[in-house]
Amino acid sequence: MSAVSRGKGGVFFVYGYGGTGSDLTGLLMKTKLIIWDEAPMMHKYCFEALDRSLKDVMQFVNPANQDITFGGKVVVFAGDLRKILPVVPKGSRQDIVFSAINSSYLWDFCRVLRLTKNMRLTTGSIGGPNDGEADIEIPHEMLVDGGHDPIATIVESTYPDIADHIWEPSYFQERAILAPTNEIAETVNDHVLSQLPGEERxxxxxxxxxxxxxxxxxxxxxxxxxxxxxxxxxxxxxxx
Incomplete structure (x- = not known):
């Protein structure tokens, strides 16, 4: 009995009773489609290793498969090359570009398909046209009146009586303040530190x-x- 499961990076893993090589080979022979998600994040050597492995396996079905990309299997690489590329420790910009999938010999056999329709929007309602800015009404019960000192108000609302709970780890683990910029985060941290007892260093x-x-x-x-x-x-x- 065998099963296929998706793992990190979209690579498929094969499970079977006994874990014998024949089970894995048989499953690969029956596979019709392989989908590899977030492919641009992986080193090109990963895809080239898969190419050689499938050629070795599929030549037992037809010797001609040894000369066909991925042994004749259909492989879909999903991802966006404009996002995160493979990580090359201490590598230069050229090393990172060279490690990407479009620098592999396999790229000559790939067909690029671009997604142009947002499928998520087809299931919901879309608002009227705007110039990229829109007013969002927040329920009154979710608002905190900042008064003359918004930072102090937010800290007091999130961490009430902070001096009385300074030695309780769960008190801080259950609360957090999100800041839009590092500068504001530093301002919030400085205010929280000013409320804590003890000598400052x-x-x-x-x-x-x-x-x-x-x-x-x-x-x-x-x-x-x-x-x-x-x-x-x-x-x-x-x-x-």
Missing amino acids: TYLSSDAISVEEGNFGIHEMYSTEFLNTIKCGGLPNHSI
Whole structure:
């Protein structure tokens, strides 16, 4: 008995009693269609390995299949090349582009089909024409009156009596404030910290530039003060 299940990246996995090679080979021979979702995120070697494997399997059905792409099987690659490409550790831009599926020899045998109709909108009602902006009415019971200090009001609404629950992990795990920008998130964090008891300490990041990794000239192009002002996702602030 065998079954097919979809795993990470859209790759199909095969399960069978005993896990014998003959079960897997037999299932691949019966397969009519293989769908690989988010294909642009995978390295081209993954598809080329599948191509060689299917050729080896399908040659037992017909020796001519050894010379046919994917052994004659229909393979659908779903995804968008304008989104996330394969991750190449310490790779250059050229390395990443070269690892994409459209850099493989298999791309010459692919037919590109573009989706032009939003199927989700066919099941619902669509509003009138607009210029990309629209007013959304939020129910009154969901609104928080910000008053003169919106940040303080939001923090108090989300974390009431925060000083009394500072040592309760579940109190913070069950609550969160979403901020549209990093600057606002930092403002909220500063306000929350001001409500907590205890002595405040400031920790600064290291401001040394390593010249052993080929970073010559960076200290001449950018000052240390400028580098310390950079605030972005995934990079801790200079001052914490």
